[in-house]
Amino acid sequence: MQSSYNFWLVGISFVVATLASYTALDLTGRIYLLASARLRHAWRLGGAAALGVGIWSMHFIAMLAFSLPIPLGYDFATTAYSLGLAIGASYLALHVATHEALTAPRLLAGGTLMGVGIAAMHYTGMAAMQMTPGIDYRPSWFAVSLVIAIGASTAALWLAHTLSNDDARNVLRKRLIAALVMGVAISGMHYAGMAAADFPVGALCGAAKGVNAEWLATSVILFTFAILIVTLMLSRFDARTTFLVGAVSNLNGQIVRLATLDTLTGLPNRATLTERIERAIHSSRRQRSLFAILFMDLDGFKTINDSLGHSVGDEVLSAFAQRLLLCVRSSDTVARLGGDEFVVLSENLGSREDAGALAQGVLDRMRSGMWTDSQPLQVMPSIGIALYPYDGDTVEILLKNADAAMYEAKRAGRSTYRFFERSMSEAATRTLQIQNALHDALAAGHFTLHFQPKFHGNGNSLAGAEALIRLHHPQLGTLTPLEFIPIAERSGQIVQIGYWVVRETCRQIRRWIEQGLPSMKVAVNLSPRQLLQPNLVATMLQIVTDAGVQCEQIMFEITETVAMHDAPRTIEMIREFQASGFEIAIDDFGTGYSSLAYLQRFRVKQLKIDRFFTNGLDEHGAEGSAIVSAIIALAHSLEMDVVAEGVETESQLDMLRSMMCDEMQGFLLGKPLSADDFSEMLRGRMLTT
Template sequence: MPSTYNSLLVVVSLMVATLASFTALDLASRISMLKHSAVRHAWLAGGATAMGVGIWSMHFVAMLAFSLPIPLGYDLAISGYSLLIAILVSWFALYVVTRAHFGVLDIAVGGVLMGFGIAGMHYTGMAALRMSPGIDYDPTLFMASIAIAIVASTAALWIARTLSDIRQRHIIVKRIGAALVMGVAITGMHYTAMAAADFMPGSICGAANGVDTRWLATTITLFTFAILTVTLILSRFDVRTELLAGSVTQLNDQIVRMVNHDTLTDLPNRRALVERIETVVHNAKRADTMFAVLFMDIDGFKTINDSLGHSTGDEVLKAFARRLQQCVRDGDTVARLGGDEFVVLIENLASPDEAQDLAQSVLDRMGRGHWSDEQPLQAVPSVGIALFPRDGESADALLKNADAAMYEAKRAGRATWRFFESSMNVAAMRTLQIQNAIRVALDEGHFSLRFQPKYDGLNNELVGAEALIRLEHPELGLLMPTEFIPTAERSGLIVQIGEWVVRETCRQIRQWQMAGLPEMKVAVNLSPRQMIQPDLIDTMVSIVHAEHVRCDQIIFEITEAVAMHDAPKTVDMIQAFQGAGFEIAIDDFGTGYSSLAYLERFRVKQLKIDRFFTNGLDAQGHEGRAIVSAIIALAHSLNMEVVAEGVETPSQLSELQVMACDQMQGYLLGKPLTAGAFATLLEQQIDIEPA
């Protein structure tokens, strides 16, 4: 029996298939974003219904485009079954493509099942014609239609999975193109299946009911377009709402993280650490367990920051944080309080030895390797340990006591650990008082200078002095340099203090000169922090010139350990000082393991023998004398003067004179004097000079 097609309805069927495909792709993306189970199931059901209606409508409109020489109609019940199949197939497709784990095998199996389902929908729909005699199908085209359905379904699943991420660029354009391809494939399957149908001559449609085909096609088409359009609008609106809600949630999470985490290292900050410690305190009290707080401060970090810059310092901090996380156990907390201060919270300790072992492990680990690609840096901390409940039952108490123990570790030589002891609180309070005293000392005039005389080794004549700083606090009394200089060094205030010492020394020299007293060279110590200042020499020259004193009246003393820390740089600095007219002395010689090659390159004015070797002249007998004699001989061979400090006994003085030591200073010869007392000493020097 010959058949014909309505071209307009054929085009409409393709449009319906394309719109249904686009809706399916959009729904797959929408459902993939959902986490809440109930909402996800609701969208699966609603989306499957809309998508199923779309696919079924395409089939039905395409059937309405088909006509025979006899009246045609469709059984409502059988048509309803085909619609139900379309909805079930759609639900299956959406379920498969929106699962979290979806592989190639899932696509293949799903494509086969979907293909059979779509073919089943079509041929069930064909059965709704209730033709008599029945429809005869060409086997080849019949199998081809099923194959097309399987291939189209597999492709649809793969495309839906590929385009499920809405963050892709040009996602809408990609979906439109993919929907058009899928629409062509679906309609191609339908019309291939229709081509397989052979209607026998004289056949009668048992479902013919006289309904106007054009009216029915228009109604179904409009109804379908309405359903799919509303579904798309709801999906797009819901996606935007979901994205907005997700953005707000993400922003809130970021704000919470910023409040509780350090921006440089991404470690918990002080706020988060305190909250964690309070929680652990509560749990430890209930379970009667012990835990430890390890407070760490990187030794020499300020020097790294000042000499190499803050960017290198930041890299060191980040590297230190990463390595520290590798040193602790799973479940322990690593936090950064700020600057170079880090804390490790170790929970569920069986004994204090575990905290001790971990602290030693950290020190061993940090002492290995380099910390920066540009500079061979090592960042080793001093560690203070406080135990709960022995050393405190609150976060503040534990942190404060661990901090006190850390400072005790620094006083013990750095790169070591100490457990907290109650006596440390006294030392910590003293340190805090000294810190506060230093901050106001420059403004309120609490600093003063003492001048320790230096005498010629041959004739005992006064040849100079060493300027020594003192801090006279109204409440703390007279503070010696050993008490406040380390604190000033750590805080960076030593730079200002050092400039004050040079300026005050020059003023005193100028006053002595104006009083007609003999010229004396005065030695001034340079601290490690001053040595790394890029404008150190220019600053010193400007101070000396401003006070109208010659540069050669100042001798700057650099400790041997500081000089050898970066010997090539020290050589350049010494030459620059000498070029400006200053003289340089190497202080504490014998304690810094100088290389003889560098000692020759230093070419300084003086070597100062450390008081340890001077004391050894009495305590170590022949061996002590041999060492001092060798130092003096070495210095003289390099055309350097030798100054022995710490001369306290007549026997030491006698031995040094025999060894031809150039200059000496110590309590035996003269204690540090005020400027006025030293002026009196200078006057006496005039009196004893021959007329």
């Protein structure tokens, strides 16, 4: 018999096939990402029902689009059986596609079973027409329909597994294209099967007295679209919910990491270290065992940070953290407290010597180890060791004592280790007291200036003075610069203190001028941290100008060690000071690592011989005299004046005069005086002359 098709329904069947294919791909991606086996199974069942209805509906709508010159209908039971086959094939497809490892044999087996299932659904649906006599099938077209079914199923499984990652780039566009291809394949299989069917002339449909075909088509179309769209919406909603849950979980993980780990190095932070030390205390108390706290910071790290920048400093810290992990036992805890401070917690030690061996091992490995982090800078730590229970029984005390021991290691020459001793606690307490005193010293007016006179070498005439700062604290008493300057330098407070010294010196110079006293040239020391300030010269010039003092009345002193640390920068700084009208002196000459080439390029006004060499004039006889004489001759050849510090004996004074030393200062000639006493000295000298 001659057959025909309703092309509107044919088009709708293709749309249903495409939508069902897209739903299958989306469900595969959803199921693939589920961690729970029970949820995966539930989604497979629900998805198989929706997908099976979609595939079956495509077939059924296409059957409704088919017409013969005789009335047609479909047996309900057989049609329902074909729906069951579609759902079963869909479950098989989802099960295969959502398996983590889709091997070629599994793909071929799954594609074959699914294709056979879809073909069985199709031909079962055809049997629901109950034609008499029965439908004849052309073998060639029947084989083509089966090949298309298996090929389309295999391709669908491969595409579904390939596009199962929601995070893949352009995955939605790829799924839509794949759904169109699968829709064409599924439709092609159906219509190839229909082409295989041969309806004899005079045949009758035994199920013709069923439901109205138009009403049935409309119902199936609406029902199918509703199921597929709702399934897609549920899948997207669940995917969004899972994404939000995962995002919250990741955020919680990041919060936990931020709360417990150092963000730069990934090591445990202070809070985590505190918790582990507390556990170690409880465990060691029960087991009567020993553990050690190794407190360390990097020697010279501040110089790296200041000269090469914080990014390089961060790289050095990260590299050191990884190296340190390789230097200790796997059971040890390595933590970063902040800055360049690291702590190692080493538990279950047999003796004090074990802790010393661990510290020495760290130093040896850091000094000579071959590292793979490509970090060219060789950094060494100074290490302080505190032992439980001998050096404390709380986290705070153990860390404080280990810190005190670390500073003792620095004072002992750096790049070494020291065990905590009780005397260190007293020194640490004193340091803490001075730190606290420095916090409000400027505001409270605890600082004062003393002035030590400098004299010309050819007589007793006054050449100038050196400003020396003192700290008078209500509880601590009078503190010398040797006590508080290093602490102020480490804390950074030295910058503001240095500005105060210049400001107070200028104020005192103005006071002498207003009192009609001789105008004095005053030397002021510059600290290493001050020299790192980018606007140092401009700030000093502003202070002096505001005070109404001539720049020639201020001489800045830079120690030789600091000057030679970064000689090119020192030269640039000296030139800037000199261009502003200030004079520069190199202090403590001979104690650093002088370079005659750079000394010539400095072109400073004065060299100050360190008191070590001045004392050597008495202690070392001819040898001491030869050294001082050579320094003076060198300075004069470079057109620099020479100032000898620490002149305390008449013999030293006589020898320095015979060597043509330009200026001298020391207790023999004049001790540091308060501003008022220095004024009285100036006034007395005016009266005697």
